[in-house]
Amino acid sequence: MSPEHDAAALLRANTAVLRLAARLFAREVDAPLYGRMLATDIRWGTGHPLVDAPDATRDEAVILEDMAAEFCRLFIGPQPVCPPYASAWHGEVKLGGRPAHAVEALMVRHGVRPVIDSRDAVLEPDHISVELALLAHFREAAAADPTRTGERAAVRELLEQHIRPWSDGFLERVADAARMGPYEGIAVLLWNVLDDSTVPTASRLP
Amino acid sequence: MTRDAASPPTANPDPTGGSRDGWRLSRRDLLRLGAMAAVAVGGVGAIEITDRLLDDRTGDSTPEATRIPSMCQMCTTACGIIGHVANGRLLKITGNPKDPNSQGAVCAKGVAGPSVLYDPFRMLYPLKRVGERGSGRWRRITWEEAYDEIATRLREIRDRGKPEEFAFQQGRNRSSDIVSRFLNAYGTPSHFNHRALCSANRRAAIATTIGESDWDLGDFENSRYVLNFGSNWAEAHQGHIPVAIRMMRAREKGARLVTFETRMSNTAALSDEWFCVKPGTDGLIALAMANVICREGLWDRTWLETWSNYPPDKILEHVAQYTPARAEQESGVPATTIERIAREFAAAAPECTTICNRGSQAHRNGYYNDRAITMLNALVGNMGKRGGWCWHPRSSWDKKAIPEPEPVPDKPTARSIIAEAKDWPLANAFAGKMKVAEIIYLWIREGRQKISALMTYNADTAWSWPEAQLVRGVLQDEKLIPFHVCIDVMYSETSHLADIILPWATYLERWDIDARPPQGLVDYVSLRQPVVPPRGESKDIREIFPELARRIGGGMEAYFPWATTEEYLEEYFRPVPGGFARMRADGVWMDPTKKPHYEPHTKPLTAAELDGAAEDAETGIIYKGADSKTGEPVAIGIRIGGVALRGFLTPSRKVEIYSDFVVEKGKAAGREVHPLPVYEPIPSHQREFPDDHLIMTSYKINVHNAHRTMQSKWLQEISHTNPALLNRATADKLGIGDGDWIEVTSFRPLDPAVPMGDGSELGTLRTRVRLTEGVHPLVIAIAHNAGRSVGGAYATNGKDDAAIPGYGEAADPDLDRLWWRGAISVPQNDILPIYPDPVAGGQAYHDTVVRIRKVG
Known part of the structure; x- marks a missing residue:
């Protein structure tokens, strides 16, 4: 595989992980998503990276309800174990604090906005899912046209200023707290994508 | 992949640490798993980013703040407030100078409103319990699912002809119009409030007198x-x-x-x-x-x-x-x-x-x-006089001038033993609603009234009620409470024991017509309006109840013909000059032609009022017409010094120092009620108090209300502890020093007029002592708005993660600033006995005999 092909494949893989993570942190696993995850014939060691092994033998409705309860416990509450908002992780007293304003300002500068489905439990632009969806969007745009420096800068800004300052703690918390479902697996996957050395880092910034 | 793929990732329990050993994937695995992710996520609804901007996106991130008048509800006073909003976000709260009661002033609780609105741990989605009741295991459900399940349950109860088996327990209710409309339309009289925990005895005394x-x-x-x-x-x-x-x-x-x-x-x-x-x-x-x-x-x-x-x-x-x-x-x-x-x-x-x-x-x-x-x-002789002891006939707005929009349902004909509380002669003797809140859950436990569904609304009975552990036991028991819907903003001991939680909009996100007893003696009317839209999927009961009524059906829906709350309020405020639009602009209206309510009893009756009236020659009482229910003549005034005056609205049309009315009420309940003001010593205090026996009193901390503010990070930081206040002289006798640990054991009153009044030991708590000269030597004072075990780390001084089954430590890094973690916060309500005044039913918060003992 040529380096160009390799880079393109990696980009596809990375953005897919970003989008899957954005989906999983925004809303419960539903039957279509569960079906697609099950259908991916892939193993991580001895098990599936996103679907717990024993689950495959249980009634799907029960599994989905258990995963819904797990999503609720982790991200919704009462008193979510892993609040999915940067404001909460930056020690802001209130949700929608300065990190949310900063992401909002970034979106305004670049003329974009997220399309939030009514089923998504997303209230503020500093929700992890919005930040990941933005990252996926700007990465793809930057890759599609290397001359678009604004998108590359947006990728750097998102990573350095908005995501990485809290993503490690958040993902560790998710992986530590998750008892079932895809959350532990996606946390590890996402951590690798965000840590991917192919992504521009602060040291490479002009 | 360098990580052992068969084992889960090793997450560092220290959130400040960075050890992710075993997490690193090889490039090959990353590609492989990324491809899997692409398959999984395709077409299943991931968030997309678009460059199609909405119309209101101007790019201006610092517009001038809009000032939106509304009303506070951090406590019961309902002061006028101004919400300062920019970019759809509430920045701060100040007082509304146009409010005739609060005149632009606002307290610490009031300015802390944003900390509740944007609280990271607020409930924002309908939840349904998944595990056992009280296990703390929930899943998000849609409003459709919630409505369907609740409506199905309530319809079944109503169709069975037992509407009273649906009980509604309110706490602080500033939406009384819509609550009564819903409950009356449904037909349940089981409308329980907390008045006995607030002001029942005082209200009964004043109503008796004037x-x-x-x-x-x-x-x-x-x-x-x-x-x-x-x-x-x-x-x-x-x-x-x-x-x-x-x-x-x-x-x-x-x-x-x-x-x-x-x-x-x-x-x-x-x-x-x-x-x-x-x-x-x-x-x-x-x-x-x-x-x-x-x-x-x-x-x-x-x-x-x-x-x-x-x-x-x-x-x-x-x-x-x-x-x-x-x-x-x-x-x-x-x-x-x-x-x-x-x-x-x-x-x-x-x-x-x-x-x-x-x-x-x-x-x-x-x-x-x-x-x-x-x-x-x-x-x-100061009654009703300038600078004297005054009153106003209206505890809210003028409901004759601004009536509730029709159709208004009649009051229920079904009966509720608990609501009637007939053991207490004056509990329901005057206008108002059920006033012996302490006995609700005891009577449910005793099976005096069957409850098939309970809806709690802004009421944390499982924590804030006397003998709260008894309440928790009842709420936990699915035989006693087969179905429990909790409507509230924050998670609490009560919502913890619900089957469905409906996320309630805060007072900053919802509508009300409201007013409080006018301290300036001229009634007024106010509007509570959303200063920001409801967050998440939270809703107000003004949206929930009409929808439930439509789904329950059976005629209920006829009382909710308005498509929106705004439409309803548009009609409600029509009598106000300028109508709803004026109310939205000003937040408050007071009729400028009205004068302060001084000496209303001296107002002469008009010729029109006297037309057709009859006078009792002996008493001078003037009657006109007959009561539609009793057929008794209706008194409209009294002749004093030859002039027909309005008088007081008592049976005698005078100030009733002596009340036959209460005597008769007492007889009907089988209890003696004195007609005159008397001193009735508290039976359980008529004894020698050994040095270690004291009277426990309670009080509120100034930045907290009875149940809703402990979850506010701002307020909890200001005040989060409730050590026992003990007089130095008392402490010296017992060898107790400042900061010592003590055990407080409470006793039920030895008093046959009080439920369970057998003098038995009730409960124990451990706390520390703060010595002071500022408390009576026979008293141990403990603030009762503390001691939560559920409700977030801030409300519980860091305890809640250990107390909620299945929950780990909350992940808010602001917890690093929880410098008051572990501070003393004890639940006094758990050891307060159910202790109603035998006459009016108000809770005796300050009469519990306790024994204290130095420990540790």
Whole structure:
């Protein structure tokens, strides 16, 4: 595989992980998503990276309800174990604090906005899912046209200023707290994508 | 892949750490798993990013803030507020100067509203329990699912012809119109409130005496002398800010303020004099003052002869037994002081007034205490006068001028044993709703009334009720409460025991028509309006109830014909000049033609009013027409000195120092009720107290209300602890030092007039002691708005993660700033016995006998 092909494949893989993570942190696993995850014939060691092994033998409705309860416990509450908002992780007293304003300002500068489905439990632009969806969007745009420096800068800004300052703690918390479902697996996957050395880092910034 | 793929990732339990050993994937694995992710995520609804901007996206991130008038609901006072909003976000809250009650002032609780609105741990989605009730395991459900399940349950109960089996337990309810509309349309009388935990005894005493109102509104601003019996208006009174600003203006003009209270509250500290009294003796002090005023002829005899239904000489005869010496013996206040203050009070008449509240009325003898205190005002003739003891017939807006939009459902015909609470003669004797809240869950446990569904609304009964552990036991029991829907903003002990949680919009996100007793003596009406849209999927009951009514059906839906709340309020505010639009702009309206409600009893009846009226020659009472229900003639006034006047709205049309009405009510309930104000010693206090036996009292911390503010990070940081306050002299006798740990064991009263009043041991808590001279030597005082075990790390001083089954440590890094983690916070409500005043049912918060013991 040529380096160009390799880079393109990696980009596809990375953005897919970003989008899957954005989906999983925004809303419960539903039957279509569960079906697609099950259908991916892939193993991580001895098990599936996103679907717990024993689950495959249980009634799907029960599994989905258990995963819904797990999503609720982790991200919704009462008193979510892993609040999915940067404001909460930056020690802001209130949700929608300065990190949310900063992401909002970034979106305004670049003329974009997220399309939030009514089923998504997303209230503020500093929700992890919005930040990941933005990252996926700007990465793809930057890759599609290397001359678009604004998108590359947006990728750097998102990573350095908005995501990485809290993503490690958040993902560790998710992986530590998750008892079932895809959350532990996606946390590890996402951590690798965000840590991917192919992504521009602060040291490479002009 | 360098990680052992068969084992889960090793997450570092230290959130500040960075160890992710075993997490690193090889490039090959990353590609492989990324491809899997692409397959999984394709077409399943991931968030997309678009460059199609919405119209309101201007790119201007710092527009000028919009000022939106509304009403506070951090406590019960409902002050006018202004929400300052920019970019759809509430920046801060200030007072609304147009509000005639609060006049632009706002307290610490009020400015902390944004911390509740944007709380990271607020409930924002409908939840349904997945595991056992109380296991803390939930899943998000849609409003459709929630509506369907609730409507199905409620429809079944109603269709069975047992609407009373649907119980509605409210806490602080500022949406009384829509609540009553829903419950009346449904047909349930099982509408439970918390009045007995608040002001029932006081209200009954005032209503007995003047008939027209159950709420006194002293004209403090124009007063020269204020006698305060246990009202903590500087911190926690129902009229907190409106009273406080007027009191302070009076003080600036030289008014004298004297406070009787078992604890040195901030109100006591703001007073000219504070007297530390034994709990439950306020009424005796007032009677001793009455004794002095009558004996020394300091009364307004003419006024009494005109307006009292009991002759001055008979009053003198009655109060002769209550000498200052006797009052000194019981209360601890010197007789000479009682005499001096009685003379000063009378000398300032009519520009003098009493104020009383929890300190005097939240007792086993609370009704009589407040009867005696209220009588003092009649003796000096200050009733209804400028600077005197005043009242207003309306506790909210003028409902004749601004009536509820039709169609309005009739009241239910079904009966509720719990709501009627017939064991307490005056609990439901006057206008209002059920007033013996303490016994609700006891009676449910005893099976006195079957409950098939319970809806709790802004009511954390499982934590804030006396014997809260009993409430929790009932709520946990699915046989007693088969279905429990909780409507609230924050997770609490009560929502923890629900089957469905409906996320309630905060007062900053919803609508109300509202007003409070007018401290300026002119009624007004206010609008509570959303300063920001509801967050998440939270909704107000103004949206929930109409939808439930439509789904329950059976005619209920006919009472909710409006498509939106705005449409309903548009109709409601039509009588206001400028209508709904004006209310939205100003937040409040007061009819400029109305004058302060001074001396309403002296208003002459008009010729039209007298047309067709008949007069009782013996009493002078003027009647017109007949009551549609009883057929009895309706009194409209009384002839005084040859002039037909409106009079008081009591049966005698006079101030009822002597009340036949309450005697008759007592007989009907099988209890003796004294017609006159008396001192009735608290039975369980009539004993020798060993050194280690004390009377436990409770109080509110000034930045907290009874149940909703402990989840506010801002307020909890200010005040988060409730050590036991103990007098130094008492502590010395027991060898207890400042900061020592003690065990407090409470006892039920030994009192046959009180449920379970067998004197048995009730419960124990452990806390630390703060020594002070600011509390009576026989008292141990503990704030009762503390001691949560559920509700977030801030509300529980970091405890809740250990107490919620299945929950790990909350992941808010702001917890690093939880410097008060582990601070003492004890649930006093758990060891407070169910202890209603046998006459009116108000909870005796300050009469519990306890034993203390140094531990550790």
